[in-house]
Amino acid sequence: MxxxxxxxxxxxxxxxxxxxxxxxxxxxxxxxxxxxxxxxxxxxxxxxxxxxxxxxxxxxxxxxxxxxxxxxxxxxxxxxxxxxxxxxxxxxxxxxxxxxxxxxxxxxxxxxxxxxxxxxxxxxxxxxxxGAPDPALMANLRWLARYRHPRCAGRPEIAARLQEIFAVPTPSLTGAEDAGDRVAVLPALFHLMWRQELVADLVHERLGPSTLVRAAGSVGGSW
Structure with missing residues (x-):
């Protein structure tokens, strides 16, 4: 050794x-x-x-x-x-x-x-x-991990728009729809969450349309 x-x-x-x-x-x-x-x-x-x-x-x-x-x-x-x-x-x-x-x-x-x-x-x-990790956290991370590859990041302007929208805590689907076509935006949203540039409470609730998401470092969340 x-x-x-x-x-x-x-x-x-x-x-x-x-x-x-x-x-x-x-x-x-x-x-x-x-x-x-x-x-x-x-x-x-x-x-x-x-x-x-x-x-x-x-x-x-x-x-x-x-x-x-x-x-x-x-x-x-x-x-x-x-x-x-x-x-x-x-x-x-x-x-x-x-x-x-x-x-x-x-x-x-x-x-x-x-x-x-x-x-x-x-x-x-x-x-x-x-040993076994927290089940709620793992359920959320298994979902986000689907979007971990850089190809899911999408166009730079989408990421910039998402950062702008989620500067304050906003429900995930509401913010995604405000950013544009959800088909193009949701993969980018989940990729940024995987990279922890956008954050949410991944321990106490399952990710869903009403999950509050905010930009990392912004004011307005305790998670």
């Missing part, structure tokens, strides 16, 4: 193969991260949700899945573990993330997480075990 912790682990390729086969009991796939322009692997719906959250986080600038094997001896036997994600933050910090629902963490898994935490601490990395 001392010799390799300074490497660009956010560019690492997975050390394990993501397999697609009927009857495996999990759901592997690849997520295109708008924050990095690269595909990142996942092995479950829960891991995919975590990727969406990481991709939405403006502090995240790099993500790699299954980045390395960690080997250790627990006093009885040799053990190994491949953490789910390595995350690089904008300020240069490194974070290793393991994704597992709380009710799925047995004694052996907890020991692996503890060993990973100890190894990360030794080289100044953060370690985080995360």
């Amino acid at each position: 001392a010799q390799c912790h300074g490497l660009a682990w956010e560019e690492a390729t997975p050390v394990r193969t993501f397999r697609w086969s009927r009857g495996l009991g999990h759901f592997p796939g690849w997520w295109w991260a708008a924050s990095t322009g690269r595909h990142v692997g996942f092995e479950s719906w829960l891991e995919q949700d975590r990727l969406i959250l990481l991709d939405f986080d403006p502090d995240v600038v790099g993500i790699a899945s299954q980045p390395f094997w960690l080997h250790w001896h627990d006093g009885k036997e040799k053990r190994h573990h491949a953490p789910d994600y390595f995350v690089r933050l904008a300020d240069g910090r490194a974070r290793v993330v393991d994704v597992r629902a709380e009710d799925q963490v047995d004694e052996r898994t907890a020991e692996a997480f503890a060993a990973t935490d100890l190894a990360c601490s030794a080289v100044g990395w953060e370690f985080e075990h995360v």
Whole structure:
């Protein structure tokens, strides 16, 4: 760890193969991260949700899945573990993330997480075990993530008009219709919300036509 912790682990390729086969009991796939322009692997719906959250986080600038094997001896036997994600933050910090629902963490898994935490601490990395995210937040982010690609931004004048309209909190559909043809405007609106240039309360309510949206940094909202 001392010799390799300074490497660009956010560019690492997975050390394990993501397999697609009927009857495996999990759901592997690849997520295109708008924050990095690269595909990142996942092995479950829960891991995919975590990727969406990481991709939405403006502090995240790099993500790699299954980045390395960690080997250790627990006093009885040799053990190994491949953490789910390595995350690089904008300020240069490194974070290793393991994704597992709380009710799925047995004694052996907890020991692996503890060993990973100890190894990360030794080289100044953060370690985080995360479980199931807030369901309302995830429902909203799954919707906004559909519009994460830059092609959804539309014409620059649409974005400028939306910023002008939502300078004060305005219902999403009302503001979109004021900006022009909703077919052209709504993708741009959702793209700006994904980029957090326009913001709304994503935790306490499901996105809808009456959701209040405002420009980031404007006055008039507590979220």
